[in-house]
Amino acid sequence: MAPSALSPLRPLAVLSSKTQTNSLTATVTTHELCSCHSNPHTIDELIRSRSKDTPHEHILSYPVVGTEYIDYTFRQLDVFASRVARIYASLMPQRTCSSDTEIVVGLLGPSNLEYFISILALTKLGHSVLFLSTRLSTPAYSSLLQATAAKHILVHNSFRETAEQLQYELPALQVHEISNRKNFEYPIGDAVEKTRFDQNLDPEAESTKIAWIIHSSGSTGLPKPIFQTHRAALRNYSSNLNLKGFITLPLYHAHGISSVFRAIHSKKHIYMYNADLPLTQQHLLRTLHRYDFQVFYGVPYALKLLGESEEGIAALAKLEVVMFGGSACPDSLGDRLVQNGVNLISHYGTTETGQLMTSAREPGDKAWDYVRLPQAFKQFVSFEPKGADVYELVALEGLPSKVASNREDGSYATKDLFTPHPSIPDAWKYLARSDDTIVLMNGEKVTPIAFEQSVRDSKYISEAVVFGSGKARIGMIIIPAPITSGKSIGEIENMIIPVLAEANKLMPAYAQLSSDMVRILPHDTDYPRTDKGTVIRPAFYRAFDTQIADIYDSVELCSGELCLSQSELRYYLRNAMSKLLSPSTMNLLDDTTDFFSIGVDSLQAIQLRSVLGKNIDTGGKKLTSNVIFDFPSINLLAGELYRLRTGGISTICSTTSQMQELVEKYSTFENHIPIDTPKNGQFIVLTGATGSLGAHLASQLSLNPDVKRIYCLVRAKSTSQARLRVVNSLRERGLYHLLSSAARFKLTAIPANFSQQYLGLQQDTYTKISSEITTLIHCAWSVNFNLALSSFEADCIAGAHNLLALCLKAGKLEPATFNFCSSVSAVAATKGGFVPEALPESFDFAQSMGYAQSKLVTEHICMNAAKSHGIKARILRVGQVIADTVHGIWNATEAIPLMIQAGSTIGAIPRLDESPLWLPVDVVASTVSEISLSTAGAGVMNVVNHQSFHWTQDLLPALHKAGLQFSEPSQQEWIQMLRKSNPDPATNPPIKLLEFFASKYDNGKPKKGLVYDTSYARFLSPSLAAASKLDQQLVDKFVQRFRDTSWTASPSANPTKTVIFIAGPCGAGKSTIAQAISQQLNISCIEGDSVHSPNSITKMASGTPLSDHDRWEWLEMLKATALLRMHAENQACIIVTCSALRQSYRAELRNSRVYKSLFVMLEAKKEVLVSRIQRREGHFMGDSMVKSQLEVLEAPGIDETDVVPVDVSGSEEEVLEEVVGILESVVF
CATH class of the missing domain: 3.40.50.980 (Rossmann fold)
Structure with missing residues (x-):
């Protein structure tokens, strides 16, 4: 059971792990007397009677955040509604006499708790609620408001713009905001709260008043209001x-x-x-x-x-x-x-008739799709024949729940068509609507009538028919008017483009018609229609089913002829996106922006894919249905389109020639000038610190006492952004919180551009680094397996040349060592099966993709620099890198994790006859570090595990032991299973790499692995020499990590609220920083010291340390206060100052299913803290508390990855910039 909503003692029932109570119930000692009957007359009377009879019984639950539900009692609903009713009574007059005409109030907003309480509040005032779907067009809203004479509308903030448009069209309309939770959701005390407002109304008369107005879907045009009295509603319920x-x-x-x-x-x-x-x-x-x-x-x-x-x-x-x-x-x-x-049960009913039938049935009856007509309703329901075994349901006069009629005899023809079960009496299967409503694949309903009528109004068009039931989007067949005779299809298209654009304004976003889904037929085409000329829709669909199928097939085909370079593709894509997005959204789009992060929806993605298929030459290859989702930026999409077109064009010979040309082009360097300077430790330049391997290298090197400085060259627009990227990279890998202040001080992040001669650095910065550098470790590389070799030249290959040049400018007796992290893909096609620690015999030995070829090109450039200029250029040829041994962190979007995830999404992982040579990323980092800091000369080192394991015999059993349940098909069977699986990459991520997997495994051939010589690498690196093969402990770690963070098939708590704890000892400036952040980010702030009990404040003022009991009490109050404030202010985030000195204290603060925590741990030396405390005036903490708190302070534990240490020795502005940057990237 979820916790109760409110109580006098603990608002929001925030319970610590030490409080063994599942729920709290508001205490009410007296009840308001009301004239409630066993058979209530109104909705409000129903609520009040339940509140009187069972006040503390939980009846409705709604989340306070995410899926963290709060239980509400009948009494609370009644009181909450009365509180809101008083607010609304000040905005619109309450009915005081049953002869008063009902006031119709529109209600527009999401179906949340505020929405439901507003419904109850309006019924207390005697008003009629006009329910408005959130998916209607503005003209539809306007029509309903006018048809019901509504003069008031309550709207959620998200519909403020719509409300303003309605107010412009209907000047008499009064717009009010739906009351939020803080106005009603607070403790119910012992005092009586009046919840009855209808003392002056006649209950019998009120039962016949309109309670609800629910509108139709608008199947024959604009939606129509359907009125339901209190009596009819209660009878239905x-x-x-x-x-x-x-x-x-x-x-x-x-x-x-x-x-x-x-x-x-x-x-x-x-x-x-x-x-x-x-x-x-x-x-x-x-x-x-x-x-x-x-x-x-x-x-x-x-x-x-x-x-x-x-x-x-x-x-x-x-x-x-x-x-x-x-x-x-x-x-x-x-x-x-x-x-x-x-036990699947279909429900059938309409707004006009109420619930009529369900498919509830006896055990063993599998006919779930046939609804059954209850015996009691037989006399009130008729099935009228409309064709062979097709009947329309008609609700007859006298049906108790019927609230509308559309025939003179008082009956209501539903226009819903059914067919009877061949053997079960009174069992009916729903077929379709006779009123033309189209239901899309996702269940969204499209009413095409108004759209079609708008198109038909054009003098150029005789008939227009929308189709699309069961499809992802709608299409239209147009039969042009006779006056278009002699015109080409292109000319007619130009005539009707403005017509379709205008008609689209009548449709919601999900039902927009795109031009590629329109088929224009000859003007003299015959089609099924009545004597009056009205199209007969079902017959029309049957007559043109081939054309309709062709339209959907055509958008799947790639027939474009535009052959564009990548820069031209980017320009084309920017132009195409500008036609799909609003100008304001386009301002947010650059070549790297994720389409979906700026609001691109699935329909726009489908439209863009269609445009590309029709216009762009893709080399005859079909665009996958999820191509926009898989490549959701202009750069990524342009690269994929270019790859599709060029993938089969290049030959091995031409690629080999290109590789040789690039080696020659970038093998020329200036000579090193020796400078005799004293040795004072290692000064390292590191690239790729924002990646996994680079982050582990930065961490390990910073902890090495011989290393004095690490210059992290990062792609960024500013120094602060570069630092933030490095900090976040270390934090995401669970490394940053474990670095001491001294270790963090060694890390200097600098924005760089490797493609430029001086790396994009300021001249003085370049000069300083070149005078100090002793070692350069080059990890950064563009990881895009779709790009051709030429795409790697400017940034990667030329970048490596420029970094080598920096090493040769080192102000030392020798050039700085250059340590290049290459890839085994550079030699993956080696003939003979054995890979020595040397350059391969041929460029052909590189894997056939630009990434691998560019790596091999750079290997040759390194060796040429070593031969001609004496630089110690080490080529560290890295193999498959997997999760680290401490946390099991592994990028879930890589190929192997996706194969493993398929065990959950499709229930299968293939049997493979492979013997991988995997290495954990922290072991690889240790190996690279040890070799880079060694005295070894130039050479090639294969950084792969010398101990293999077998995929089927070792890995699959280990995955089973880790808790995964899956079948083990052959590799070809697995590919077929993947092809037939859910195509949505959001729920089935492995589908994104279907073609990649198919290229490797859609055959019966076992993959022959290579044998790597690692003797030299192991000689130089103790870590590599001691590396073991994959064990169960590591498998358990990365599987659990995937489950906790990435795999949607195994849901776990994922709170959407965040509490930011500004932590650290007294004198660190917690309050100052917290208040500054609060103002800059507009987040509420709670001063933790203000929550201390008076006894604790007295202790601290006297210099007496707090006891553990004092601190536990304080921590519980902090959590409760934070949740209450977030809930009351409807905020997703809040700042709390709290020392949080011990690991156990932080564990208690983060122990919540409702919020996630982030600890910004402010750090400074003792003398700095004491100085700050002494400058304070009137604060209860003295400088003696600094020593006490520093003694208590515990460094973050290995698993405390939510702790971010920040040094506060600098200026307040510098500290604030760093903290805000971290929060903006982590929380927002």
């Missing part, structure tokens, strides 16, 4: 499953609001999905695993998400009922769920 539920449906839909009130009516607890979260498998599973439900309510899309994994299906199978509605569930999905034990 009295029919329920009487089960504890979890609902993902929005409350502005009839099924959604009905499900919640059915739970209230039956006193069965219901959980509402967090409206701030996207509907994902991870969030759904996290909720289903954590809380105990009996019934799940959702749309088929939610079932699709859960049905994509065994874990999701198992979660559904545990429930007593899984009920869906809103659109049809695909037969294949429903069958799969039912076959795996899910």
